Amino acid sequence: KRVLEANENESERLKKFFKEKNVFVLNVMSSPGSGKTETLVKTLNRIMPKIRTAVIVGDICTTNDADRLQSTGADVTQINTDKFGGDCHLAAHLIESTAKEFDLERIDLLIVENIGNLVCPAEFDIGEDARTVVLSVTEGEDKPLKYPLMFRLAHSAILNKIDLLPYLEFDVDEAENNIKEVNPNIPVFRISATKEQGFDPWIEWLEKMVFSKI
């Protein structure tokens, strides 16, 4: 409880800092392997250089995601939590120290790819302006009901891997209804990150969010 409270205070301070620096912060979360990195690679290739973007990616181990994200030309920093004991989420103090390594005067958007986990990251604010949760169509329609906090605190949801729908018994409308049950007002974007399908409304939403702040 004390940890959550301390994090909340740091997150409030961090929000003020990002407001001063005129940086929009997006926290991207999902289960392991839902396609956060793939989605972000394709997103970065579309929004840059118009939106100057930096990325912080958190994992317990490896720099695999940072390596993939760096191919876009964006400024990317990898956080590995195994050196801290293998934390299952990113926290405000960590984002603060890492973000200050970027030249934030020259950044419009900071994207944080959180650790693959549908539980713990939802409980830790990191000074973000918005949160996007990614659900893969391979994970099952009931995930929003089984992990409600994650979906309740999101500002948008992405249903990824729609290219696999012909081979699954997945009911996309049911999944979207489950999201709406937990969080009625957020947009839900149906995409395939690998096939780069469905990106236009998602990019449109992201750009609108960024330019409404910076």
Place this chain on the structure above:
Amino acid sequence: KRVLEANENESERLKKFFKEKNVFVLNVMSSPGSGKTETLVKTLNRIMPKIRTAVIVGDICTTNDADRLQSTGADVTQINTDKFGGDCHLAAHLIESTAKEFDLERIDLLIVENIGNLVCPAEFDIGEDARTVVLSVTEGEDKPLKYPLMFRLAHSAILNKIDLLPYLEFDVDEAENNIKEVNPNIPVFRISATKEQGFDPWIEWLEKMVFSKI
């Protein structure tokens, strides 16, 4: 740290209890939606009534999994952690009180389906004799390297959803090599839970494990 230590002590005590009762305990873990429940439904249909089996399934919310598992005729109890604040893992004290609700004199095997999470459940022993981790071929080959503790502490691994391989760029050998890098000696079973393919070696391993104890 104190929480982990207290759990470790309870787990040791619980292990002795299950030894007295002659019950084999299997802890099944994975990312959300990898197919634990589907795999267990098909597994239960095969091993019962020869192996008298009870199931404890943990989720933050819903009884969806217990409902599905109950269709097999097994004795199933659902734990919901949202009443405790939404824990991201099951703990020994919770398994102890729940397991005692079963008539353990008439049970050979207790299967625990843990909460969908590749991080936290690995850190909490629950008195089990063995752990099986399920990785879906849709999640990506590098998950064993990105979440090594989970794979390092497993006694077997299941690669699920092989029916989707024709539509993915997933390298099964690479995934298996990554598992072997983290944990060289465990068997890896390639299955499709929905199509019920590849189950024989998995069932064989499970039965051998159970009968070597009880």
